[in-house]
Amino acid sequence: MPEITLFRLTSIMLKKFDYKIKYAVMSGFIFLSTYLVFRSDYPTPENHVNLCIFHYVTGYPCTACGTGRSLIYMKYGHFKEALLTNPIGYLVLAFAVLSLLWMGYDIIKKKETFFKALNFKMPTVLIVLIAVITIINWIWNIYKEL
Numbered sequence: 834m835p836e837i838t839l840f841r842l843t844s845i846m847l848k849k850f851d852y853k854i855k856y857a858v859m860s861g862f863i864f865l866s867t868y869l870v871f872r873s874d875y876p877t878p879e880n881h882v883n884l885c886i887f888h889y890v891t892g893y894p895c896t897a898c899g900t901g902r903s904l905i906y907m908k909y910g911h912f913k914e915a916l917l918t919n920p921i922g923y924l925v926l927a928f929a930v931l932s933l934l935w936m937g938y939d940i941i942k943k944k945e946t947f948f949k950a951l952n953f954k955m956p957t958v959l960i961v962l963i964a965v966i967t968i969i970n971w972i973w974n975i976y977k978e979l
């Protein structure tokens with residue numbers, strides 16, 4: 834997922850900083866993203882502009898295309914449309930909520946486990962499984978003409 838990659842990159846960039854600063858930056862990123870999506874003037878799924886560079890260059894959707902629209906559908910309570918537009922929207926939401934809870938738990942317990950958990954060595958089976966699901970979702974996105 835792009836969010837995990839982003840979090841890992843942030844973790845590397847902020848390596849020498851205290852974990853509380855890393856958590857503040859990541860929480861700020863999550864809250865800012867949420868604020869932008871929930872602003873009343875944010876586009877609806879119908880007038881949403883696709884900002885995907887891959888889609889712009891190739892004319893085809895990438896596997897993550899429609900994630901923003903999925904989140905916007907959820908904002909309006911259209912959970913079925915959200916799932917059908919791109920299930921990654923639910924993964925992003927779950928990841929954001931779990932990240933905030935995990936970082937909050939770490940702050941209360943005064944220990945750093947969140948970023949360490951993100952940097953775990955993935956077993957090959959899991960990498961292959963994620964790759965297969967990503968490709969299937971990508972084919973579905975092309976079929977849906979997102």
Ligand SMILES: [Zn+2]
Nearest residue numbers: 885895897898
């Ligand atoms: Zn895309």
